[in-house]
Amino acid sequence: MPTLGALTMDPELELTFAMPEGGKRYGDKQVRGLSVLTLASVLDGAAPRTLPAGALVLVSGALPFRSWGAAAVALETLLQRMAEAGCAGLVVTTAPGPHQPYPQSLCDLSGQIGIPLMATAAPVEYWAGLVASLHRQRLAAAERRAEQLTALVQQLPAQLADPRAMQRIADWLARALGIQVLVSEPERVLAAAPPTAAEHLAQAIIRQSVEGSASDGASGPHTQLISLAPASGAQTVLAVARRIPFSEGDLRLLQHAAKLLGLVDQAHRDSRAAADASHAVRVAAAELLLAGELTTARRVLDPLAPGLLDADFGRVFVAETDPADRPGAVRRCETATAGRALVVADPSDTARILVIQPLHSGPNDDTVAHELTRLVTAQGPVSSLGGSGVYSLSLLGQALHEAVSAARFAPYQPDSVSLSAQHTDFVSLLPPQTAQRWARHLLRPLQSDTSWDLFRDTLPVALAYPNTVAARRLELHRNTVTRRVARAGELLCLDLTEVHNRITVGLALELVIHRDLPETPTVPHQGVPPVLLDLLKAPHLDAWAEQLLCSAGADQRDLLTTAEAWLACDAHLEPTARMMELAEGTVRSHLRALEGHMSRDLSSLAGIRDLAIALYLVTGRFAAPVADRKLCPAA
Structure with missing residues (x-):
């Protein structure tokens, strides 16, 4: 209004x-x-x-x-x-x-x-x-209330056997319409909202049983009494009352609520059969969805969850759990998603749960992802979670492939959650002990120098930005930053103006400064120290790289070729444009498109690092050996 x-x-x-x-x-x-x-x-x-x-x-x-x-x-x-x-x-x-x-x-x-x-x-x-x-808005308000109740109806399958479901529906109805609600049988009260509703509605129930009609008097509380199952002859009744009259929209909501309460009442009498039927329908609908049979899946699922699949896009999540704990984990996932997603135990894997979320609120709807992440961090039966990006609902088979790939490297994340490669931290996927050995070996010339504290404070910023910008951020003179970077390059025998060397040293600094392990041994390891390629051999890193570059590789503008040329030119636009015989504006638009596909900031060293390493893992053409060139004797 x-x-x-x-x-x-x-x-x-x-x-x-x-x-x-x-x-x-x-x-x-x-x-x-x-x-x-x-x-x-x-x-x-x-x-x-x-x-x-x-x-x-x-x-x-x-x-x-x-x-x-x-x-x-x-x-x-x-x-x-x-x-x-x-x-x-x-x-x-x-x-x-x-x-x-x-x-x-x-x-x-x-x-x-x-x-x-x-x-x-x-x-x-x-x-x-x-x-x-105003007339249109009143109609829209009535429709919104009907949609609210429809959404409540869609929660029915997940709550059929829940003994608290009827009370929750009564509470919701009392809040939505500002009314007294009582659900009762002749011998007992099943639900009341607020708790004192029974005494306020007792006279209305007696009058209904005697007269067989709802009270519609102009004075006093306005009441409505509705049988939950008139066809079956059940004596369960929904009684409501409030001071102001009920509108047509209110009465429509009450009729829907009575039907929902009747279904819950029936479910309490035969919950196991209903649960088995629900499970079979959900599994069938999930299998049809993942096979690309969207129309058939909607037809199968609509009687159980009306409108759940009436969306254009969706996401798939893969939750891992102990097989013995999977039934409880499925129930928790169903409760957490609250009718916003299709939850099934994966028939092909006894430790896996599939969660399919149609995105009714748009591609930025993260509510289901947040609820599932909360289950993982709560240290319950769900041990890890992988998730896909946003896909057309008819392409959820591809989304499942991405979610399974993400689930492979989810255990390496601090919170055991990986919601697509675009949201996965590359550094956390590296083998911790080997990565520390490599980083410490690479940085040994700096750590053994008397200026290590200065290098540690200066280099992470100086490698990520031009010297002028770095000096401003560090509140130092530009010449001071230039001297420290040049001295670090001399000690490492690396040209730190080259982007590949900046990536390598920046990664080593992040590992040593921010990702150090408490249990890192102080006694040096024997044998040949690892090189960067040793860190990149894990299969889950290949999966990460493929998923990170997947959508960019499908772009018709050949963005990955531009990315390789840009990295070969030390991330400079002008030489990249000359090499590719393109306008600088075209190169810049390609890089912006890459940022969108990867969810990475290519003006940052971390973003450039993820792009460069993913390119090497996918194509094998990135000059990663530059990062493993022979170090100076001091190293």
């Missing part, structure tokens, strides 16, 4: 608050209808004695600004009635100009009773559009 403040922004209505403080005090007040009265009817006392709650009252006709008299008295009476009905505000038509359309007595009364005074210079005909708009 629109607010008074929003209506004043409509130029056609030419609506203003009569008092300067009106906008601040009443701007957020909602308008639920419009009542148009003529000035003559107000002066003659012919105005309606009851007005709709939330209505904006418009009085049309020229007001006697110089001689108020009877008009002021009539408007005061109208204001009192509006206050009793809970109206939104009073509007009078007036000619354009700076004059005050209301006498001071009306302004004082307005402040006392909380009904704002407003004025409009627009003809009454211009307000017809507001009437139509």
Whole structure:
């Protein structure tokens, strides 16, 4: 519903608050209808004695600004009635100009009773559009409430055997409509919201059993009594009551709620059979989805979860668990996703659970991912989680392949969660002990130098940015940064102006400074020290690289060729453009597209590092041996 403040922004209505403080005090007040009265009817006392709650009252006709008299008295009476009905505000038509359309007595009364005074210079005909708009918004509000209940119905399969389901539905209904709710049988109460609802509704239940009709009296609480299963002859009844009458939309919601409660009531009598049927349907729907049979999957699942698959895109998650704990893990995943996803135990793997999430709220809906991540971090039966990116719902077979690949390197993540390669930290996938040995061997010339503390503080920033930018970030002189970088290059026997060497040294510094292991032995290892290629031999790193570059490789602009040329030119645009015979703007647009595909910032050293290493692992053409060139004797 629109607010008074929003209506004043409509130029056609030419609506203003009569008092300067009106906008601040009443701007957020909602308008639920419009009542148009003529000035003559107000002066003659012919105005309606009851007005709709939330209505904006418009009085049309020229007001006697110089001689108020009877008009002021009539408007005061109208204001009192509006206050009793809970109206939104009073509007009078007036000619354009700076004059005050209301006498001071009306302004004082307005402040006392909380009904704002407003004025409009627009003809009454211009307000017809507001009437139509309010009507449409009322219909939309009713539809939204129906959609809320439909969403509640869609949660039914996951809650059929839950003894608390009926109480949760009653609580939801009480909040949604502001009512007293009682679900009962002749001998007992099944659910009540609030807990005191039984005593308020006892008389209504007795009256229904005697008269066989719901109370619709104009005074006192308005009640509705609905049988949950009239066809079966069951005596379970939904009884509701509140002070204001029920609208058609409210009654429609109550009918849906009664059907849902009836299903829950029946489920309590035969929960095991319903659970078995639900499981079979879900597994069948999941298998059809992963096989690309979207239409058939929808037809199979709709009776159980209406509308769940009515989306264009989706994601797949693979949760790993101990086979003995899988039934409990499935129930936890179903509870966590709350009807927003299809959860099944993988028939082909006794330790795996598949979670298929249709994205009804758009591709950025991370609610299911957050809930599943919480299950992993809670140290329950779900031990690790892999997830895919966003795919068309007809291509979920590919999404499953990506999720399985992500699940392979999820155990190497600090939280045992890997939601696609784009969100996976490359450094955490490296073998920790071997990576530390390699990094310490590479940096030994720096660590043994008396200036190690200066190198440790300067190089991570100096390698990631031009010297001028690094100096500003470090609050040092540019020449100081240049000297330290040059000295580090001399000690390492590496040209730190080359991007591959910056990547190598930056990775080693991150491992030593930020990823050091508490159990790292102080006694040097015997034998040949590892090289960078030794760190990149794990199969899960190949899977990470393939998934990271998958969408970029499918781009028709041949982005990976541009990336290789850019890295060969030490990440400089101009020489890359010359090498490829392209405009600099084209190269720049290719790099921006790569950033989007990879979810990496290619202006950062970490982003360039992930691109370079992934290219090497996928193509084998990246000059990774530059990173393993023979170190100077001091190393």
